[in-house]
Amino acid sequence: xxxxxxxxxxxxxxxxxxxxxxxxxxxxxxxxxxxxxxxxxxxxxxxxxxxxxxxxxxxxxxxxxxxxxxxxxxxxxxxxxxxxxxxxxxxxxxxxxxxxxxxxxxxxxxxxxxxxxxxxxxxxxxxxxxxxxxxxxxxxxxxxxxxxxxxxxxxxxxxxxxxxxxxxxxxxxxxxxxxxxxxxxxxxxxxxxxxxxxxxxxxxxxxxxxxxxxxxxxxxxxxxxxxxxxxxxxxxxxxxxxxxxxxxxxxxxxxxxxxxxxxxxxxxxxxxxxxxxxxxxxxxxxxxxxxxxxxxxxxxxxxxxxxxxxxxxxxxxxxxxxxxxxxxxxx
Amino acid sequence: xxxxxxxxxxxxxxxxxxxxxxxxxxxxxxxxxxxxxxxxxxxxxxxxxxxxxxxxxxxxxxxxxxxxxxxxxxxxxxxxxxxxxxxxxxxxxxxxxxxxxxxxxxxxxxxxxxxxxxxxxxxxxxxxxxxxxxxxxxxxxxxxxxxxxxxxxxxxxxxxxxxxxxxxxxxxxxxxxxxxxxxxxxxxxxxxxxxxxxxxxxxxxxxxxxxxxxxxxxxxxxxxxxxxxxxxxxxxxxxxxxxxxxxxx
Numbered sequence: 001x002x003x004x005x006x007x008x009x010x011x012x013x014x015x016x017x018x019x020x021x022x023x024x025x026x027x028x029x030x031x032x033x034x035x036x037x038x039x040x041x042x043x044x045x046x047x048x049x050x051x052x053x054x055x056x057x058x059x060x061x062x063x064x065x066x067x068x069x070x071x072x073x074x075x076x077x078x079x080x081x082x083x084x085x086x087x088x089x090x091x092x093x094x095x096x097x098x099x100x101x102x103x104x105x106x107x108x109x110x111x112x113x114x115x116x117x118x119x120x121x122x123x124x125x126x127x128x129x130x131x132x133x134x135x136x137x138x139x140x141x142x143x144x145x146x147x148x149x150x151x152x153x154x155x156x157x158x159x160x161x162x163x164x165x166x167x168x169x170x171x172x173x174x175x176x177x178x179x180x181x182x183x184x185x186x187x188x189x190x191x192x193x194x195x196x197x198x199x200x201x202x203x204x205x206x207x208x209x210x211x212x213x214x215x216x217x218x219x220x221x222x223x224x225x226x227x228x229x230x231x232x233x234x235x236x237x238x239x240x241x242x243x244x245x246x247x248x249x250x251x252x253x254x255x256x257x258x259x260x261x262x263x264x265x266x267x268x269x270x271x272x273x274x275x276x277x278x279x280x281x282x283x284x285x286x287x288x289x290x291x292x293x294x295x296x297x298x299x300x301x302x303x304x305x306x307x308x309x310x311x312x313x314x315x316x317x318x319x320x321x322x323x324x325x326x327x328x329x330x331x
Numbered sequence: 332x333x334x335x336x337x338x339x340x341x342x343x344x345x346x347x348x349x350x351x352x353x354x355x356x357x358x359x360x361x362x363x364x365x366x367x368x369x370x371x372x373x374x375x376x377x378x379x380x381x382x383x384x385x386x387x388x389x390x391x392x393x394x395x396x397x398x399x400x401x402x403x404x405x406x407x408x409x410x411x412x413x414x415x416x417x418x419x420x421x422x423x424x425x426x427x428x429x430x431x432x433x434x435x436x437x438x439x440x441x442x443x444x445x446x447x448x449x450x451x452x453x454x455x456x457x458x459x460x461x462x463x464x465x466x467x468x469x470x471x472x473x474x475x476x477x478x479x480x481x482x483x484x485x486x487x488x489x490x491x492x493x494x495x496x497x498x499x500x501x502x503x504x505x506x507x508x509x510x511x512x513x514x515x516x517x518x519x520x521x522x523x524x525x526x527x528x529x530x531x532x533x534x535x536x537x538x539x540x541x542x543x544x545x546x547x548x549x550x551x552x553x554x555x556x557x558x559x560x561x562x563x564x565x566x567x568x569x570x571x572x573x574x575x576x577x578x579x580x
Contacts (some may be wrong), residue, residue: 183444189433191447195420195431202418204494205380205433207406216441 013265020171024164033161033235038275039170040232043177043250044256047224050181051252053261054190055217056114056197060249061103061123062225067244069226070233071130072096073144082159083145089148089230096226097219099126104218105185108211123246131241141240148234160234165213170231174268177224181264184220193217225252257300273299332394333358333527334379334410334497339388341374341551348374350551351389356497356527361519363530363538363559366444366548367571372531373415375548376501379529380412393498407436409426413486415502415531421475425466425485428474429457432492454547457492463521464488465514487518498528504537516540539563547571 014065021293023035044066049170051057069092077083129135136198147166149159160166184190188255193204204210244247252267255260255274259266281288334356341349349371349445354445356362364372379390381402390398397405406412420428433456434440434447448454461467464484474485476551483503490498504512505545516537523543532538538545539559546556549571555562562568 094524119395186446186448188437188439188445188447188450189443191427191431191434191443192441195423198420198422201382201430202414203402203435204403205382205406205412205414206432206489207403208440209403287434304353 015093017175024167028162034166034275034279036163036167036170037232038272039167039174039268040228040235040254041255041275042268042271043174043226043231045252045259045271046181046264047228048249048252049186049256049259049261049264049267050224050255051218051221052310054185054197055193055214055221055265057108057214057218058253059119059218059221060116060202060246060253061107061119061126061247062222062252063250064103064123064126064244064245065100065222065225066229066232066248066252067101067239067241068126068129069093069096069137069229069240070243071142072097073148073230073233074144074239077144077146077148080145082149082151082161083144085150085160086146086166089227092230093223093226096229097223100219100222100225101215102213108214108218110284115261119249120246123244123249127241127244127246129245130266136239139241141238141242144233144237144239147237160231166235173227173231177227178265178268185264189213189216254296254300258296258303332356332391335391336375336379337391338385339375339378341371341383341535343376347381347551349378350397352497352548352551352553354529354546354553354556356494356529357526357544358521358527359521360543361528361530361541362544362546363532363542363547364548365532365538366554369550370548370549372548373501374551376412376499376529376531380410380499398427406493408506409491409496410499410500411493411497413483413490413501413503415505419474419482419485419489421473423474423559424460424470425472425474425477425488426454426457426470428485429461429488429492430454432489433457433460436495436528456494456548460488460492464518466571480507480515483511483515484518487515491522496526498526499521500528500530500532502532503530504532504534512537549578 024032027035033145044062048059048062051059071086072092072095074090075085080326089297102117103122107122110118131139147160149161150157156193158165190211192208196208196213229243233243240286251274255270256267257270258273259268259270274296276293281292285291333356337353339349339352340347351498352375354362364375366372374383378385381400384400388398389396392405392410393407395408397408420431423431435454444532456561462472464487465482466488467479469481474482477485487503500519503515507515512534519528519530520541530538530541542559544557545559547554547562547568554567554571555565
């Protein structure tokens, strides 16, 4: 758990930022939108990693937090007009956080594999709620006809409608979220969370209120998933129950695994790899999901730590060496 | 009274592990609890620490009723506990293990901003506890890399860093070499000045060297309690230790 980033990782981070900032100069609108999508899923994956990597809570209901925020935007959007960004965004994030609080209160009474199962069950419940109840179009989903805007005194000050503006907002959001998560990891709270993950009994006997610590992390993590979901819905202009399904949670989990559990920004790399992989395969092959699956399996096995990273979380027993201290680098 | 247990019962299904146990742990005293294997000593410690809840009876910490409190709340109220089987944070350094312990009882243990490692007051408390437990040279070592004896020292350093008023020590000498044990015995003796200590230990020499008060348990019950010199001559105690009578000679 070395938080002092090695200089190589720092240099890479600077290069990545420069590329991201200058991207609009050489990329077409299509790729700008693709980059925005990567950043959105990156925020989802970074948020999930607070629960999974830092907190040892392997959640399969982050898709639900992601999707519910999208639905809140869809439901709050007035017909063919744009929704007000400054009120709907907090509403969506608070909605996801509240949902995470509720689910967390129940699910966090379980551990390991049972926690995965309980979160899966809650996620699927929400999926079917939106799928079968007819809320916002039921299984057909609902359109968001205009992207959110900031309207003051009848004048439009800002709109997410332009791909360039949307991209820079996503970039700023990603940087802020990465910064917040880094701060959290280094804070006393972050250390306490890691202690609870590694040895719950001992952490409790030292005086750490373990339930409150895990619940706080789970709620923050769910709120970040909601943040990503809001912008995903805004970008697609469409929400459907599939947005809440466990597939979304699983994809985010794979991004976390590719990027590394012990790193704040690692899941961003996972998001780029997985989203990029889909993009390439979709264009080339008809059975692209099959090929994607095989590649992901290979990646997760081959990469340092790989699936063992998940293994230690589900068997709360003595864990093995997961990542060398320097591997926690790009935080 | 720093720690008072009255009429503690603990049943697991049909098995009574602890039956009607009452004891006081006074400030500045080491109260040792001994007894043959299966006497209920570990269950008693778990009841006092809050890891197990009592079937009936009451536990008071500094004259506050804590019987229904979870372990973390008791810890924040000044109860420190060292485990029989070493349970540390194996992938953290010695300093981080102890720093976490200090953080847990500090003023803002769950602050979400500012670097945890930059808190000079906590680091100072952690380093003082490490030095006191005799681990100053191993500060940067990973907990998993420590020897068995060093891990026990780390256990004690972690308890010290929470600055408890009441300390529960569950067989702190188990599996230790002679010279290591001497150091720990001296350390435990030095702790009692401003603390109340409950000590469960198998090593009779250590017990009679350290204990100010002695309680003997058998089959979940207290069969004798009082000053060590009085207790060791009671017939019931001798009978309980028949398999090991020389322990009392």
